[in-house]
Amino acid sequence: MNNISLPDLNKARFRSAGYKAEIIRNALDLNDVQRNLGSGLNYHVITYGCQANVRDGEVISGILEEMGYAHTELLEEADIIILNTCAIRENAEKRVIGEIGFLQNYKRIKPSLILGLCGCMAQEDVIVKQIMEMFPSVQLIFGTHNIFELPKLIENILVNNEKSVKVYSRQGNIYEGLPSVRTSPFKASINIMDGCDKFCTYCIVPYTRGQQRSRLREDVLSEARQLVSAGYKEIMLLGQNVNAYGKDLSSDNGDFARLLAEVAETGIPRIRFMTSHPWDFTDEMVDAIAKYDNIMPFVHLPLQSGSNSVLKRMGRRYTNDEYIALFDKLKSKVNELAVSTDIIVGFPDETDEDFEDTLKIVEYCKYDNAYSFIFSPRPGTPAAKMTDSIPMEVKKERLQRLNGRLAYYSKMNNLKWEGRTVEVLIDGPSKNNPTVYSGYTPQSKLINFTLKEGQIGDIINVKVTEGRKNSLNGEQE
Ligand code: SF4
Structure with missing residues (x-):
């Protein structure tokens, strides 16, 4: 097989009129060699980023298990470690590069260890080039369109002792029937x-x-x-x-x-x-x-900016009035709806007035939860080429002001639940305090509570005793 196929972001921009994605069923067609390649070996997948990546991580695990690999939580026991990456912000990418550097230690101790990279970072030509130069020990790189080819790529490494880099920059197909290990x-x-x-x-x-x-x-x-x-x-x-x-x-x-x-x-x-x-x-x-x-009465409705001029330059295709009209419609029709959002601060040339427009919408919508970030230019996107006269200090100060208001409304919304009974799906012991359990309410609010009876995966009634900034406390009724 041709085992090197590098990404090309310019090609990835391309959309052909009338293109119809092909549905490929039973996309994983393992031969006998591939079915046994992982026998007696362990895998570990590290996933960053969004829920779509988490789901891809489950599919990657499913494919590896079909190849005979067994999951391990311990990096030192792994024979293959795959970093399933996110490219949404520069910070996320820096973390992954730091992690690859750290994983070199394991590769030194166990030279047969396969280090792999996939996900959105693998689709970026500059990043892949950088990783191949900095870390020649990374033998496996595959893109978001190439997950189903994993067995062939691993076979090439183990049997032919060659690198496998396979990243398509195409419009994409739909792969049905891939195995997965649900988390x-x-x-x-x-x-x-x-x-x-x-x-x-x-x-x-x-x-x-x-x-x-x-x-x-x-x-x-x-x-x-x-x-x-x-x-x-x-x-x-x-x-x-x-x-x-x-x-x-x-x-x-x-x-x-x-x-x-x-x-x-x-x-x-x-x-x-x-x-x-x-x-x-x-x-x-x-x-x-x-x-x-x-x-569930919960909608994540990304605002990104409250300024019409910024929304236009972001290519968001709605105005602040249209956003508010939709927000009002949702709130009036859906009983006890909670709304969360994403906001980007410091988009190129965002003025003080633009930022104040964002704050106005925050004051109006009083979000239950929000993810707010300073604009991170992504190479290859139009916004990365825009002129930007706003100093980082100003962006940081705006983010701080915004976060203060978001935290205020998050707490106010949580206080409203005190004394009420909510249905909670029990996720398991709380991460921070294993003596209590945690789960989510219909409004997607994290709640920690004392459990009298029931088990993980049950839906139970919990009385809310305290509304906090980012969560609720309660006790089972
Ligand atoms: S809708 Fe906009 S922000 Fe969301 S994935 Fe598409 S391009 Fe990105």
Whole structure:
């Protein structure tokens, strides 16, 4: 096989009119050699970034187990370590490069160890070149479109003692039937689509994940029904922009509102979805969320900026008034809805007035939760080439002010739950205090509580005793 195929971000920009992604079923076709390559060996996958990456990590684990590898939590026991990476911000990339440096120690002790890199960073030509130069011991690099080829790539390393670098920069296909090892026996993610065609000017995702490709509704529903039969309690429907689901398919397939309703009809106790671009949020979607009790009353609605001039330069395709109108509609139709958001501070040439416009929306929406960041230029995106006269000190000061308001509203929203009873899906012992349990309320609020009876994966009633800045405390009723 040709074992070196490098990424090209320029090619990844390309979208051809009328392109139809191919659905490839039973994409993992292992030969006898590949089926036994990992026998007696251990794997460890380290995943960074979003839920889509977490789901990819589950599929990578599934493929490795089909090859005979066994999972290990201990890096020193691993025979293959795969870093499943995120490219959304420069900091995330720096962390991965630091981690590869750290993993060199394990490679020195065990020279047969395979170090691998995949995910969004693997789609960036500059980064891959840098990693290949800095760390010649990284033998395996594969892109977001190449996961199904993992067995061939590992075979090439183990049998031919050659590097395997395989990264396609294409629009992409849909791979059905890949195995996966789900990280939880009661909460599961379903990828309903991959890729994105929105091309927000700051975002690298349309380049790293390719053209929007929706899975057929029947394939999604069949996965959801299998999860219901297996006793799962919560399904997260995943996509870079779930609201645009189905736009790339024939109208018979239906849109996200229809999919959401039909997943709700499977009877799964809890449904969540992530992420929603405000531009594609239809009335039918709002109605579906309002109608079904098992669609959780929580929406992540990225604002990014409250300034129309910045929104325009970001290519977000909505105005601040349109955002507020959607927010109001959701709040008025969906009972006890919680809303979270993403905000970018210090977009190129963001003025004081632009920033004040963002604060105004924060004061209006009083978000339950928010992720706020200083703009991080991603090489190859239009925003990375924009002139920027705003000093970093100003950006930091703005972020601090914004975070102060976000924390205030998060706490205010949490205080409102004190004394009330909420349904909680028990995740397990709390990370910070193993004497109490933790889980999430329908509004996606983290709650720590004392458990009287029940077990992990049960949905129980908990009385909220305290609203804190980022979580709730409570006791089982
Ligand atoms: S909608 Fe915009 S921010 Fe979201 S993945 Fe697509 S390009 Fe990136």
